[in-house]
Amino acid sequence: MSYSKYVEFINVDKSYDGRNLVVDTLNLSISQGEFLTMLGPSGSGKTTSLMMLAGFEAPSGGHIRIAGRSLESVPPHRRNIGMVFQNYALFPHMTVAENLDYPLRVRKMAKAERNDRVRKVLDVVQMGAFAERKPAQLSGGQQQRIALARAIVFEPDVVLMDEPLGALDKNLREHLQLEIKHLHERLGITVVYVTHDQSEALTMSDRVAVFNAGKIEQLAPPAELYERPATPFVAGFIGENNRLSGEISGRNGDEYAVQTETGHRMIVRSQKDFSERQRVMISVRPERVRLDTTEACLNTFGGTVEEVIYLGDHKRVHVRVSEASTLIAKVPNAGTNIDIKPSQALSLGWDSGDAVLIPA
Template identity: 65%
Template sequence: MENQGFVEFAGVQKSYDGRTLVIEGLDLSIPKGEFLTMLGPSGSGKTTSLMMLAGFEAPSRGEIRVAGKPIQNVPPHRRNIGMVFQNYALFPHMTIAENLAYPLKVRRMGRAETERRVARALDMVQMGTLAQRRPSQLSGGQQQRVALARALVFEPDLVLMDEPLGALDKNLREHMQFEIKHLHERLGVTMVYVTHDQAEALTMSDRIAVFNRGRVEQLATPAELYEEPATVFVAGFIGENNRLSGVLADRQGDRGTVRLESGPVVQARVAPGLEAGALVTVSLRPERVRLVPAEAADGAGGERGLFGHVSDLIYLGDHIRVHLADGPAAGLVAKIPNNADHQHVRPGGRYRVEWGPADAIALPVGP
């Protein structure tokens, strides 16, 4: 088969003890110029995969290729890969300019070319006026910019980032997300980014590989992962969702009817491969939930509908978070925009839960 990927993992496995697989056969193709995020909880295998690509870990089986060439036997310093770490890893005794010049010095680059590249890289991250300062004289955000510039200064084929914004506060973290995203758009360099923060992944990525227990559960664009999760794990890890257990009663094309364990029958989109009689979990995003006062609910479904009482109303500024208790809808969460529409919702009130036919998806029950 023709190799279309700039970076490729082909049947890659990793075990540290020879018995337990940390990576269970990774097949992943990353086109040149893509911003791909490896997303998952701690211990899912995302950082191990990045470290194998960087050359700090070796695969137990399989092959990793960059530009069509296997790199297992190429030492890290010869892979032409830039790295950005969470702790910045700057040399404290060197100036900012000297930190950036170091990887060029290792590559025996001439003085004039070194100075040109350092100046260009600093301008790229808007740090040109601070070239003679030391890392201790910079803020966390400025140090992270320097670390990013140092990863780019030698014009690498590939830039790898391991939780690079984890040490920053929320506002600065969000600002740096956009800076890195815009820098990627300007330079077109291939970037592989590791994070456990799903909001960060949704903001920055061209595609996201969702890792779970050493394998990729789904590889897709941010919108596809959110709107069309392939598994219950992905639905729960990407954004927030309500889960309703039941049986797929029937299916017509990509739509179907699910009889919930709590009794009501609901409509949902149906994931590929599911047939009538299958055990399913219905995934429903809280912002897609509509609450209709019980006394105003129409007769469709009557008392067999999905009803519950409001146990908590939490004011969160831009939206109201509603928790339901008692009855078939017990445990569901709704997010209601903070506008006139939310005024009918009151603590203790009884409501029918509704949603559009395309707003929920029935997924296979996970292992």
């Protein structure tokens, strides 16, 4: 049976001192076979939520369930949950095969089946040739593959991953992100992943829950999260963006006129309802900002280039548009003939559908 509410947090609170809530009324349902990432800054409640699901922390209030079964009185070792940590947590005195065999021995599995499972899962993570090595003889990326193999070898109901790639260098981290994503797709396991790395969350997840101050600010698929942030916090935390404050000054169908604090009048399309004089924030991604374009933009204004930063595939151009406001544009280095220099005066703009309107 496939559950649409396979893992459930129901009104879950967590406080360590009885006064301040680290997790505040968490309601979250995770589907069977889903890859859900809990994303947020340090202290936002994401790791505490994961630890409560694992059984290493007890909720101060509310309920946690897997497949309809309450976990209230179930100790961690009886929850049938696999865990992958940042520090690998492998037994240094055991070989790779012995590390993978350990959770099967604890479950009193027959030796022949244990050997078969260990061999198969080593092949899954492409580490079949390393069975007799000790963890100290492996690289960081290889150790993390073994930690992942150990988490799935006993066929758990859920696999929890707590910042598993945080100790690896950038290239290896990006490579393993795709490996974990493809492994999830092949095995169809339910994964709950914790990270503060936004690009990691966007790359790997079916849905992302953005945590802030113990609450979920937005729960959505990666593309929706990036293109349509629901709150100022999400807009600022996910990717880079330009933010302009203002208030609603008019409406025509699904297009709103916004008078910004920079003195500009802007038109923004939105499916949400806003009222006259409501305080709002306009969010525009740097790649949506067009510089000195011959195409007609609904929102255009002049500015002065403050800085041009070369980043290989694109340039980041900082343009001052008012005394207190600078906007950032990303200009691809391929296919554009715009020569941009500091102190240059230019026009910039975007269309009404390129920006997002968010309640302030």
